[in-house]
Amino acid sequence: MRPRTAVSTAALTAALALAVSACSASGSPTGGTGKASGKGATPAAASAQVDYNPRSYDELKDGGTYTTAGTIDDQGNPFNANATLTAKRVWFWYNPDVITYSPTGETQYNPDYLSDVKVGVTGGNQRVVLTLNPKATYNDGTPIDWTAVKATWQANNGADKRYNASDTEGYGHITSVTRGADDKQAVVDFKGVAPWWSSLFTTFLHPKAATLAGFNDAYVKKVHPEWGAGPYTVGKFDPEGGDLTFVRNPKWWGKKGRLDQRVYVNLESDAAANAFKNGQIDYSSAGDAEGLKRLSGVQGTEIRQGGSPFAYSFYVNAKSPHLQDIQVRKALMESIDRTQIAKIQFQGLGDYSEPLPGSLLLFSFQKGYSDNVGAVIKHDPENAKKTLDAAGWKPGADGVREKDGKKLAVTYTLRGDDPLEKATAGALVQMLKPVGIQVDLKNSTEADFAKILTDRSFDIFLVGNRAGDPFGTRYLCEFYCTDSASNLVSIGSPALDKEIHAVSAIADPARQTAEANAVERKALAQYGYLPLFSGPSIYGVKKGLANVGATIFGTPLPETVGWQK
Template identity: 25%
Template structure:
C-alpha cells in the first residue's frame, strides 16, 4: 500500500490489496446515497465496531473526469489507472512498506548475467474473468504487445519496454523476455498499471474495442457489470478471486460486493458529496475543504504517488528562451516553494526534494541545492545576457523573456500554484503565462516542442530515461549525456551502485541542467465518508479489494 497521511476522526484504516476503479459517470446530484445499510443487530455491525472488515455493501467512488480510453498501454493517468488497477493484475507488485517488488502473477523472476534476459515463473491456477487461463502463453502474448504494440489496431508499444526483442514460453510455467540492451530496471516496469494483463482475445479487437471498458477482460478482483454511457460504470466483485500480491492482507475475494464510479468535474461539489454520503470516496479534494471534512467526522486521505515523478515543470530546453542552463537554473532557485506551500497547499502536500518523490527508490534530497535565492537568480539571468527592459520584463537581442506553461485541469492545486509563480517570476523579470486548466492546449502541448514549459507529474516505472532521455515524453529533445547515465544504470546489477547513478541522474535533471522545475511531491487527496475504509497503492490509486464499509 502507499504511504498515506490519514486524518479520520473515529475511524481506522484497514485494507488488503486491490485497486482504484474509475468509470464514466453521472453527476452526484443524481447519485442517491452511496452507503448501503447493514442491519445494526447483525454480525457485520459487530465486526465494524471491532475494527474488522465488513463483508458486503456497494461503494460509490467519484473521480474527477471520465477516461477517454481503456487500452492497457494508455493507462498513463489516474482516470484509467484507478479503474484498471482493480480489473487487471500484473506480474509484480511494488510494496511501499518493504520498498521491494513482491510476487503477484509471477511467483519468481531472475535475469541473465548481462541483464538482457528476464525469466518469469507464472503462478498456477489464475484465470481471466471469461474463464480462460492466465498461463505462460497468455503472459507471453501480453509482453509481446507491451514491447511491440499492434500496428493494425494502432496500439503503440509501452514506453517502459524500450529495447524489447521477444517474449517466449520457455517452460510449462515460464516466460523469458529478451532485450537488445541491458536493463536492470525492466522488472520494475512489470509492476506498472500500463503492464496490466488482459485475456489474449482482447488483442484481437480493433482499437475501439480494446478501448471499450466493457470488452476489457482481466484477471483482477472486479469485473465490468454495466454502464450508462457518459454517466456511470458499475463493477462487481469476483467471488473466486484468490491471487492477490504476496503482501496483501486480503488474499481472497473483495469484501465489497461491487462499486460504482461516477465523476465530479466541479471541484467545489466534491467535499459536499462526501459529507452528504452521495459518494463514499472522492478524489480531488481541494485544500480549503480538508479541515471541513475532518471537523464533520469524515476522513481525508493523502495518498503518496511514489510511483510517479514529483510535480514539476518540464523545460523544453531546445526553445531559445530556455536554451541556456543559467536561465533554467535561475527559474529553479527563483521559485519560492515555501510561499507556495503556505499560500496554496495544505499539510497533505510535501515540497519536492528532487524529480523523484521522497519515498521513491533511489531518492536523494537536493532541496538545499535549489533553495530560494532570488538575488542569485537575477545574477544568473544577467550572466545569460537577459537584461531588464522598461516594463520590467527581461530582453535579449530584441526578444522578451516570455514563457508559457501548460497543465491539465485534473489537479486541484496546479492552477493556483502556477498563478502564484506568475507573480514570483515577474519579480525576476520573467513573464510567465499560465495555461493551467486549458485541457485543449494541454493535449497540444504534450507533443508540441515549441511550448517551453510543461506542467506534469508522470509515472516513472521505467526509470527517468523514458521521461527525460532522448525521445522522452517530457522534454521532447535529444540528450545524449543523460542517455549515457541511463545506460550505465540499466547495465548495473548492484542496487547500491545503481542508486549512485540514479543520484547523478537526479542532480543532472534538477541542478546541473535544470530540465525540471520541481515543486511538490505527487499526492492525491481523497475524501471518504465516515465509515469508509480504504488504502492506496504506491500509484495513489484506491485499493478496492481490501476496502470495506461499516454498517449503518
C-alpha cells in the same frame, strides 16, 4: 504498467484520484534556511506514515457499494504514454492485478495469477520463470499463459516505435519471452541483471490489446471487459456522461469481490467534495487546508492522513519558442522560490512540513535518496539576471526583457478557479517579473489535462507523478531519455541517453541507485523539471470502509476493498 503516472494538479484540492481522472497558516513548510517556520528543525524526510484501515478479507462484510468520483481517461491503457493516473486506477478494477506492493514496497505475488516465481542469474544474465495459475483466464476465454507475458513485453519494448509506450527501458533489457514446461509457464530472459523486474509485469495485456491498434486506440474512451480478468468486470459504462460501474465477475476463479458494486461518478473536484458532504460518495481527497476543512466533520466519516507517493513539479517545455534556449530555462528556475510555492500549498495544514524534494526518482524517506535538485538548481534571482544578460536578453522600458524585437514572455497554464491554483500562478508571476520574464496566464479545465500533456501545448505546467512501486531508479529513462514518450518537457541528449542506458544495466541495486543520482544531476541541469513538493495524502472516508486511504506504495487487491463487519 507505468507506475510514474502523471496526475492533474486538480488533485491538490479534492481529487488526487481524478487526474483527468494533480488562509492563515499555523505552520508552514520548510524554508531555505533549513527551518520550518516557527516549528523548529526541518524534517530529515517526508512522512512515510500510512492510514487506510487495513483489514483482512474475512473481516469484511459481503455486499455493499463503494462510490467515488472518477471516470475513464481519454486513454484507458495504462501502458500508453498518453494515459494518466485515472487509467491505471480504472484498469486495476477489471484487469489482472498480477504483482502488487506493500506500503513499504515489498513485492507481493498474487496467487490467483502466479503459482510460482523463480529468479536466477546464469553467466551474468537474469532469468525469471513465471508459472501461471492453471485457472487464470481472460473473460473472453483466452488462457492467461506465456503468450500474455510475451505480448506485454513486445508491446512495450520499443522495438516498434509506432507503439506509443510510456516506458520501454525496462522491457528493452528482455531478450526473449518463451514457453516453459507448458503453456502456463513463461521464461523471461534478460540481458544482464534487472533488480526491478517485477514492476514490468504488475499486469498483463491481453494479446488482442497488445496489437498496434489495440495498444494505441482500442481503449480511447472505451472499456474492453472481454479482454480483462479479475473479481470485477464492467457492469455499465456511459461514454457520454463518463459514469462507470463495476460488478462481480461471474468468470472469476478466486475469492469473490466483497462489494456488490464499485461505482465511479464523473464529477469535477468541487462537485466531488459536495457529494462527499452529502453522503453521495464514500471517499474524496483533500490536498489542502480548504479541502480538509470541507471534508472534516461530516457525520459518519473520518479523515485518513499519511505520507504521499506523489511528486509535483513545474514542467518547462524545452520546445516552446523562448524556452528552447537552455539559458532562459536556467534563469527561469533560478528565479523560482520553491519554499514559497510549498508554503502556499501547505498553508493551514497545521504543523505539516517536509524537505524540498530533490529528485524525480526517489522520495526522501527512501534508501538511496539524494537531493539532486539542490545540488543543481539554486534559488538565485540575481544570478538569473546575469544569465539572461549574457544570453542577450536586455530589459525593455517596461522591465520585460527583449531580444531580436521579441519580449521574453512565457505562458503558465492553470486549470479552473481553484484558489490554490491561482495563488501558485500569482506567486510565479511575481517571482519572474523582477528578472524580466513576463508570465501570461492561460486558463483551462481539469478535463483538458491529458490533452495538454499529449499535445505538449504548454510553456510551464504544474504536473504531478504518482509512484506505484518503490523502484524509482528504474524510471530514469522514462523522465529523461530523448526518445521517451513520457519525457514531456523534451530535454536530453544522445550522450545523456547513453549514460542512462548504462545505469539501467548495472546489476547491483545500491550502485545503480548511486549512479542514477549522478546522471539525474546532469539531466536536471538541462532545466526541464523543477520538483516542488509532495504534500501529505489526506482523504475523507466513510467510517468502516476498509483498505482505502493513504497507502504509500500499497495496493490492496480489489476483492479486499469493502466494508468492515
